[in-house]
Amino acid sequence: MPLLQARAVSVSRPGEAGRLQRVLRETTVHVDAGEVLAVVGPSGGGKSTLLRLFNRLLEADTGEILLDGVNIRTIDPPLLRARIPLVSQKPFLFSGTVRDNLQASARLRRSVLPDLNDPERQELLELCQLNPAWLDRDARKLSIGQQQRICLARALLGPCQALLLDEPTSALDRPTADLLAQTFRELASRKNLAMIVVTHDLRLAEYCADRLALLLNGSVVEEGPAARVLSHPATAEARQFLSLAPVENGETTA
């Protein structure tokens, strides 16, 4: 059974002139533990909406989302979100030091603050390529790339089973984005995490994803091993999108 799956979820949102617009149409995707799924598609195609359904920032009109076979509607949202944290496009750090930020998840859950010196946490920080010498620095004064790594580590320091990443590299330059993509890959396999990365950046998808789902106008038009879909798309829609989509980061904005 997949760790996390969306089964035929549909969402309508008020669009222009207040008319309801269908953002997702019976969309079905799944991701296993230790696997990275990239959900790729153009801006406004419903990617972020889909991602936000998994931690109940949004609710689907129909369909269901299962974590370990359990409908997430039966899980208390704060608990669910600690188990499936979401890292957004623009890193947001609370004011304070890097350490304060890394301990924020525990503080916000009124749980015991993690000891960042214990070997397991040290390993995690290392995987996220966070320099221990930064711990007492003002978090908001670090570079955007470093800030995004703090957000990543902060999310993973909780009781995390799966990770949601919303355009995680769109604020970064190419080399930084590539390095971060490798980090995602390693984290998924080393920590046995299920990861869903939403992006319009095909290179990020290529670098980190095991499987790829192409979402156009709220429907998954093609899904399969990332390398295969990117090199030999089976459907006409996928071929058309892939021929137009930017491979370089930062050319289009989500």
Place this chain on the structure above:
Amino acid sequence: MNTTIIDLSLWDLITVYSLLLMSIGLAHLLKAGQSKDLFWSGLRMFVQLLVVGYVLHLVFALETALPVLLILTVMIGFAVQTIGSRVQVKMPHFYRIVGTAILFGCGGMTFFFCTLVIGLEPWYDPRYLIPLAGMVIGNSMTGASLAVERLAAEFRECREEIETALCLGSSVSLAAEPAVSSAFRAALIPSINAMAAMGLVFLPGMMTGQILSGTEPLIAVKYQIAIMCVITGSVSLTTFLILRLGYRSYFTPHQSLRED
């Protein structure tokens, strides 16, 4: 000491209104564009206070509770309306929340003071209850306006921070805490400043009024201290209730931020 009150004749009033004419002239001179506002506000003040004067005169003479309660209800209604006019984007159930908070905050504090402290007899004695409630409601209205304005601004400007907290597994109350405490601080600033500056920068209105009408200054001072405590208590309780009842309305039942 002379304790007889110097009444103002109609002629005296006309004389002071000439000062308002001077203000209108000065505003006109500087092209401040306020001449009309000054004129109409001056006129409104005259009519409104005259009506209030007659109403109070009547209520004092009636010596029953009903008209007093009616006046208090009108005051609360106006206060809620005024707070509503100050914020463009209102939280859901705005009027219900603010109305309840003012009723319990101001009502509770005024009742506490009138019955437990000064032991008003009868409990509705309009000569005490109406001006005291007026001051309590007026000040709480100012505090509550500042609080709801600030709360709305915080939820608008700090969406990212609140959503980040939610995404890390925070409860809505903890995620909203910075916004709620900032709103509470904003509401209490006027009371804190007023207490700190009292007697040094200005002589407060009620105390001045009592002294002018012949009350012994030390009694007036004690009343002023008491009323400031009641006002501060009421501002904090009213604001606290509004914030506690109100912050949840920015979240959905499944504990995420409302989109709008």
